[in-house]
Amino acid sequence: MAELDTSGGGKHKGGKVRSKKVSTRIDLTAMVDLAFLLITFFMFTTTLAKKKAMDLAMPDNTVKTNQLPVAATRSMTILLGSHNKLEWYMGEPGKSAPTVDNYGKDGLRKALIENGKKVAATHAAPDNFMIVLIKPSDKSTYENLVSTLDEMSITGVQSYAIVKITPMELGDLQKNNIY
CATH class of the missing domain: 1.20.5 (Single alpha-helices involved in coiled-coils or other helix-helix interfaces)
Known part of the structure; x- marks a missing residue:
């Protein structure tokens, strides 16, 4: 109110x-x-920022199943190293030189798109998609794995798996100073 x-103010005697x-x-x-x-x-x-989650189906390790043979030319392996660096190669380990790369649109995303197009162009219709193997090392961070999974979603890779890294691949990471 x-x-x-x-x-205040008021009249004084004899004044103005x-x-x-x-x-x-x-x-x-x-x-x-x-x-x-x-x-x-x-x-x-207002709604606060909602957590974003990606569905990830992990197989049961206790059940041994027969694996279907996959052409090595259809597979891309991504090795997650330290210092936000990764290494990728097409085909079998040791037969092609690995490429050291980073995350983002000019690194991993570009490699996924280019290799996916090459696989689609060289293979017949039912097998014309690329299979990606993601192998995190013990020096990589959880953020690196999530970034890699995000790139799989962004580029539309149909088939990918998270598998254990081999000692030979750890040697490649050490050789390139990203382990």
Whole structure:
């Protein structure tokens, strides 16, 4: 509530007639109540950032199944190293030179798209998609694995698997100083 203070000014004996000084005092209680009501309204009505999750089906390791043979020219292996670096190669380990790369659109994403197109162009219709093997090392971070899985989703890779890294592949990572 606004209040007006009418005291002050007044007439003095034998002096000039002066106008009254009016001072105002504003009570802001209602304004503060309204502000808190608005804050609580917006807190209850807005949704906070929802966690994003990717479905990942992991096989049961206790059950041994027969594996179907896959042409080595259809497979791409990604080795996750340290310092946000990775190494990838097409085909079998040791038969093709690995390429050291990074994450993102100019690194892993570009390699996935280019190799996927090559596989699709060289294979017959039912087998014209690339299979990607993701092998994280113990020096890679969880963020690197999630970034790799995101790239699989972005590039539309149909078939990929997370498998254990071999000692020979660890040697490749050490040789390229990313282990």
